[in-house]
Amino acid sequence: MVQPLLCVFPYYIAPGGFGARGSGLRGFILPRLTAARRNCYNTVTTANHAEELMNITELRYLVAIMKWGSVSAAAKQLYAAQPNVSKALKNLEEEYGLRIFERSSTGMIPTEQGKRFIRQAQRVLQQVDELKQEAHQQRSCAELRVVLTHATYASYAAVDFLQQAARSEQLRVHIRESGAIEALDFVLRQGYHIALLRYAAEDEDYYLRYCQRHGLRQEPIMEFSYLLLTSQDSPLARRQVRELDELNDYIEVLHGDTHLPGEESTVSRWQVNPNRRIHVYERCSQFSILQNLPTAYMWSSPMPQRALEQYHLALHNCPAQKQQMRDVLVYPEREPLQPEEQLFVQLLHKQADATIKDSGWKKI
Structure with missing residues (x-):
């Protein structure tokens, strides 16, 4: 040749x-x-x-x-x-x-x-x-800059990536957790390569238009309804919550960075008591609160079983909670993913699939 x-x-x-x-x-x-x-x-x-x-x-x-x-x-x-x-x-x-x-x-x-x-x-x-x-x-440097939603399966994918990348001569990895709006800003203006967004299905048009306007490709990862996450010792772990007002005497732990631009962060779409809330921005802090405060709960995506066991937590279906959520990966449309980024995306899909299989939920 x-x-x-x-x-x-x-x-x-x-x-x-x-x-x-x-x-x-x-x-x-x-x-x-x-x-x-x-x-x-x-x-x-x-x-x-x-x-x-x-x-x-x-x-x-x-x-x-x-x-x-x-x-x-x-x-x-x-x-x-x-x-x-x-x-x-x-x-x-x-x-x-x-x-x-x-x-x-x-x-x-x-x-x-x-x-x-x-x-x-x-x-x-x-x-x-x-x-x-x-x-x-x-060639010898594993580089990744990724922004993740507050999802345990995503953090597990990041650990899987690090275990493989650790063999590289050099390692330059930035992993950040944030809400969807902040994650988009990190990709568009602060040098991050990819972001995993989480948003309500009713907000999908907003994010679709935003991504199209800014040249971002979307890749679906997971669709789910929120589950009730509590300590295994919580009174809520011993009964099924059928109506949201049954939670009014409990304390809701929620992510403080999930609202859309112009939307008040104190607005509740689910009509739960707004006077008993803890806003936290980091998953481990949330898990610690749930572990040590039996009257606390939060709405969660499906989680790997090993994480529930590690943090002594329990997930429950709540028939009254019908909010459909979506986890979607975004990255610049005109820039092909580098090998390290492709590997992370593969591992993310793998962890999402395993989590969905364990919980019985479905992929998009």
């Missing part, structure tokens, strides 16, 4: 070189650039032209000859065949019509033109090496 030859303005890299998006290499202009090579800018040439184009290996040979003083010494240091090094030097001198070195009994001495040529070659090689190093670091 013929390998394509990558041409990068304003110099050329033959097969076996490198390529990087947004490399920013500029300013290397060789003397006596031929018309054919000027016409090659921003084009892809086949390997049939490789003999006509300078490649990075030739530049390395050239710099090594200057450093070590002879073709034979350069070949030895580079573990290259001496004829290949000699041929590379000859090709460069013929192609650009200049004499790079003077041959003498004491070795190879660069001419004035040769010195200028080699200085430019050294600058290019330095940039090439920096790009290679950066590309290696990117």
